[in-house]
Amino acid sequence: MPPTTTRADITRIARMDASNFVAVLYTGADSKPQLEVSMTRAVAKRLKPHTGGCLCGAIRFEAQGTAGKPHTCSCKMCQRHSGALTLAWVEFPSEAVTWTGPGGAPSVYHSSDYSSRAFCPACGSSLGAIDDAPVVALLLGVFDKTSAIDLIPKSHSYRTARPKWWHVEAVKPTT
Structure with a gap:
């Protein structure tokens, strides 16, 4: 999560692990959906x-x-x-x-x-x-x-x- 978003801001969260990437969907305090995608550490080391x-x-x-x-x-x-x-x-x-x-x-x-x-x-x-x-x-x-x-x-x-x-x-x- 971005540092500006606290746990209290999160109203919905979904995680998907596709073995190479992790996607996190959440809603922040402004009620706008946010999507954060990142490589897993194992993949980042390999690439x-x-x-x-x-x-x-x-x-x-x-x-x-x-x-x-x-x-x-x-x-x-x-x-x-x-x-x-x-x-x-x-x-x-x-x-x-x-x-x-x-x-x-x-x-x-x-x-x-x-x-x-x-x-x-x-x-x-x-x-x-x-x-x-x-x-x-x-x-x-x-x-x-x-x-x-x-x-x-x-x-x-x-x-x-x-x-x-x-x-x-x-x-x-x-x-």
């Missing part, structure tokens, strides 16, 4: 940020939390952005990504109505895309550790744009 950067090290990042929308893409824009037939991507909310290297944030090229491609101005490495929506999409190849479970692609976009001889398959590792 280290994803880190990565460009070829020369000038652009570095830390991405907090679980990667979203892990996928591969063979669209013509991704092909031209990278020079590769297929790219592997994940997304993070923009507030979860911090640019930590000496070069600060990457340079961007506004490639479409909704997105800008991110790259290092020093070495030219492609890093991903910074969307107009509050999303930073990062290429899997720029991560320091690429074997995390949440980075494994789950879908393939623009499959028909790839050459017929090119096949993309993500296989979940066995432990």
Whole structure:
């Protein structure tokens, strides 16, 4: 509970433990519903940020939390952005990504109505895309550790744009 709310203020409380998060719903003195969500201590200890950067090290990042929308893409824009037939991507909310290297944030090229491609101005490495929506999409190849479970692609976009001889398959590792 927030420090301004006392036990006397609480008229209704519900707890939900989803093994990773605890949500507390309560009504304060102003009778407005309040929702507080937090990670359990065990999860917070386990979740280290994803880190990565460009070829020369000038652009570095830390991405907090679980990667979203892990996928591969063979669209013509991704092909031209990278020079590769297929790219592997994940997304993070923009507030979860911090640019930590000496070069600060990457340079961007506004490639479409909704997105800008991110790259290092020093070495030219492609890093991903910074969307107009509050999303930073990062290429899997720029991560320091690429074997995390949440980075494994789950879908393939623009499959028909790839050459017929090119096949993309993500296989979940066995432990």
